Amino acid sequence: MPPLTLYGAEASGSVAVEAALTLLGLPYRLVEGATWAEPEARERVAPVNAMRQIPTLVLASGEVMTESAAILIYLADGHAEPRLAPALDDPRRAAFLRWMLYVSSAIYALHWIKPDVTRIGVPPSARDAVVAAVHDRIAFCWAHMDRQLTPGRFLLGESLTVLDLYVATVSRFGPWRPRFTEVAPGMAAVVRRVDEDPRLAALWAARFP
The missing domain is CATH 3.40.30.10 (Glutaredoxin)
Structure with missing residues (x-):
């Protein structure tokens, strides 16, 4: 096993x-x-x-x-x-930790609201408005991150890290890739490269059918 x-x-x-x-x-x-x-x-x-x-x-x-x-x-x-991560003494380590936690707390965590909007004290009848607001906030957060980064081949330079995998995954959630590409064009170019990595092609196809 x-x-x-x-x-x-x-x-x-x-x-x-x-x-x-x-x-x-x-x-x-x-x-x-x-x-x-x-x-x-x-x-x-x-x-x-x-x-x-x-x-x-x-x-x-x-x-x-x-x-x-x-x-x-x-x-x-x-x-x-x-x-798949900058070493502890790598100058990119601070940015790596910053953005890993940012994607988790500022973006990914918001999706917890969507299946049951009563979790934040609003009635089910308000779901459409709440989801739209959540998606607007996520788009804002992606745009903020995009402005802060100067990607190379990958988000933190020339080496792929788990940050690239994380963004490539979470950017597939609402408000979905077209809006992500619109608000975060710099990161979108990297994400396309991660999507096309031949080592991951079968996984992406199977897990995001």
Whole structure:
């Protein structure tokens, strides 16, 4: 049995983790289930993550990791080849940590509202307006990030990192790629390059059908 177990679902944040595991050549067992839509999926992950959310990664030791950004940083830092994160003494390290946490907190976290807008104290009848506002905020955040970065071949220069995988995944969520491309043209060029990476082509096709 593979030493890693990943609870995830297609078209979700777990795909970024799957992409990292693929590039690192690490075997894993995938437990499929969209926890935001399927009660059965929430119950499957509940024994290891009381929040009943994905991605959840169970390590060989049995230790549980949650939070997509934390998982990606952990995986990248734990493997020198291929290097998927700037080293601790790399001048790009500060920017790497900044933007990994920014994507997680300022953008990805907003999607938690959309399946059930009563979570923020508004009635279900307001869902369309709330989702539209969430998408506007996400577009604003992508635009802000784009203005702060000067990408090379990838977001932090010439080397692919898990930040590229994270943005390539989360930019596929609402308000979706056309608007992402409009508000973040610099990052959009990088994301297209990540989409076309032959090492990941089969994964993207399978997990974002």
